[in-house]
Amino acid sequence: MTDLPLDPSRTALIVIDPYNDFLSAGGKGWLLNRATIKALGTNANLERAIDYCRNNSIHICFAPHARYRKGLFDRRRYFNPSVYLARIFQTFARSGWGGKFRKSVSPEVGDFVASEHMVSSGFVGTDLHEHLASRNISRLLLCGCLSNTCVESTARSAIELGYDVTILSDALAAMTMADHRAAMESGFPVCADRVISVEQLVTGAAR
Amino acid sequence: MIARLVDRTGKWLVRRKMATYARFDPTRTCVLVLGAQRAFLDPESAWQRTIKHPVASAVLRTFLEASRTKGWHIVHSPVDLDAAQAKGSSARFFRQQIRLGALDIDRDGGQIPEELRNASDSLSHPYAGLNAFTNTDLAELLEAKDIGHVIIAGGVVNADVDSTARMAVELDYDVTIVSDLVAALSEKDRANTLHITLPRIVARVLTSAELEGAG
Numbered sequence: 001m002t003d004l005p006l007d008p009s010r011t012a013l014i015v016i017d018p019y020n021d022f023l024s025a026g027g028k029g030w031l032l033n034r035a036t037i038k039a040l041g042t043n044a045n046l047e048r049a050i051d052y053c054r055n056n057s058i059h060i061c062f063a064p065h066a067r068y069r070k071g072l073f074d075r076r077r078y079f080n081p082s083v084y085l086a087r088i089f090q091t092f093a094r095s096g097w098g099g100k101f102r103k104s105v106s107p108e109v110g111d112f113v114a115s116e117h118m119v120s121s122g123f124v125g126t127d128l129h130e131h132l133a134s135r136n137i138s139r140l141l142l143c144g145c146l147s148n149t150c151v152e153s154t155a156r157s158a159i160e161l162g163y164d165v166t167i168l169s170d171a172l173a174a175m176t177m178a179d180h181r182a183a184m185e186s187g188f189p190v191c192a193d194r195v196i197s198v199e200q201l202v203t204g205a206a207r
Numbered sequence: 208m209i210a211r212l213v214d215r216t217g218k219w220l221v222r223r224k225m226a227t228y229a230r231f232d233p234t235r236t237c238v239l240v241l242g243a244q245r246a247f248l249d250p251e252s253a254w255q256r257t258i259k260h261p262v263a264s265a266v267l268r269t270f271l272e273a274s275r276t277k278g279w280h281i282v283h284s285p286v287d288l289d290a291a292q293a294k295g296s297s298a299r300f301f302r303q304q305i306r307l308g309a310l311d312i313d314r315d316g317g318q319i320p321e322e323l324r325n326a327s328d329s330l331s332h333p334y335a336g337l338n339a340f341t342n343t344d345l346a347e348l349l350e351a352k353d354i355g356h357v358i359i360a361g362g363v364v365n366a367d368v369d370s371t372a373r374m375a376v377e378l379d380y381d382v383t384i385v386s387d388l389v390a391a392l393s394e395k396d397r398a399n400t401l402h403i404t405l406p407r408i409v410a411r412v413l414t415s416a417e418l419e420g421a422g
Binding site for chain 2: 035077081082088124148159162175176179183
């Protein structure tokens with residue numbers, strides 16, 4: 001299903017959790033994520049996808065994870081594995097470098113930065129859907145971190161909300177290659193309309 | 208090598224923390240049964256014949272009886288197969304299965320077998336997509352019962368089980384998946400979802416026997 005025309009006015013690129021802690025050497029998740037980032041060429045592909053969208057008037061949105069600060073999880077009854085690890089390692093600390101977007105994958109004027117998501121879906125408890133609806137966006141290009149957690153959760157929410165969902169398969173990162181493969185083989189085929197590479201996006205092969 | 212060690216350490220820390228939640232307070236524990244309908248469970252159904260890992264109705268029945276004995280609340284959340292057939296992208300998975308002939312929606316295929324139900328169970332509105340919380344009263348049902356721990360059985364592991372589990376976590380429930388009571392189209396889907404992805408998302412993945420023995 002790769003034959004849908006890409007209408008820039010109704011399409012948005014959603015960049016999920018592009019924090020230094022995930023994408024940059026020295027980040028708290030770098031040790032785990034670097035194998036997939038290097039294998040996929042994630043950072044270069046994220047930059048290429050963002051450049052392509054900027055040059056083609058495709059709206060760019062950032063869907064950031066909640067950045068650690070004292071008291072962030074006080075109202076939560078239960079921790080799931082990812083939230084628990086975020087708490088003990090204080091991932092994306094609001095006051096630190098790790099909680100800043102990677103410089104080459106940062107918002108510019110005109111981009112939209114959604115309110116932060118607490119667990120993993122960029123839509124749950126945020127203003128992302130409201131913003132996209134206000135711009136009559138119907139098709140989403142998803143990229144960022146991590147393949148089988150926040151990206152897949154955001155895709156699963158998006159499909160329930162009625163969006164047409166495309167995953168940019170090599171503009172993703174994951175804790176292990178097995179995690180990335182799990183999303184590619186068993187997650188995205190169920191919760192996305194198509195999975196394409198950034199090369200396919202920029203060359204128009206996916207239209 | 209170091210990355211693998213870090214990942215294993217993280218998983219160990221997670222297991223230790225999640226074990227502190229595993230108290231299974233009967234008044235706050237609920238078994239959420241996804242899509243336990245004739246089209247998925249009848250031994251002669253196209254679904255049971257075509258997929259790699261169907262849910263065994265007898266095992267599900269035994270587990271539900273044991274759960275009721277423990278005082279756990281049961282909520283049946285059926286798939287709206289008629290709506291799934293007619294709806295758009297969110298219902299694509301079930302629509303595809305119907306089109307492929309894997310889901311028999313005629314001849315009461317959407318019905319929940321009587322032997323799985325009990326007067327004390329709850330029944331949520333059916334869902335047409337992959338998430339049992341979408342456009343249903345499931346969240347209200349759980350809130351009304353003051354549920355804190357949701358045990359998910361039934362459904363398709365990488366489809367409605369995964370989406371519903373993720374939403375339950377977002378809604379701040381402690382979530383357990385019953386590994387032998389969820390269906391999978393293939394061995395690969397089962398392994399990817401139960402052994403790799405869901406352990407990143409939910410507190411625990413246990414067998415029905417492990418849960419029946421839980422206090």
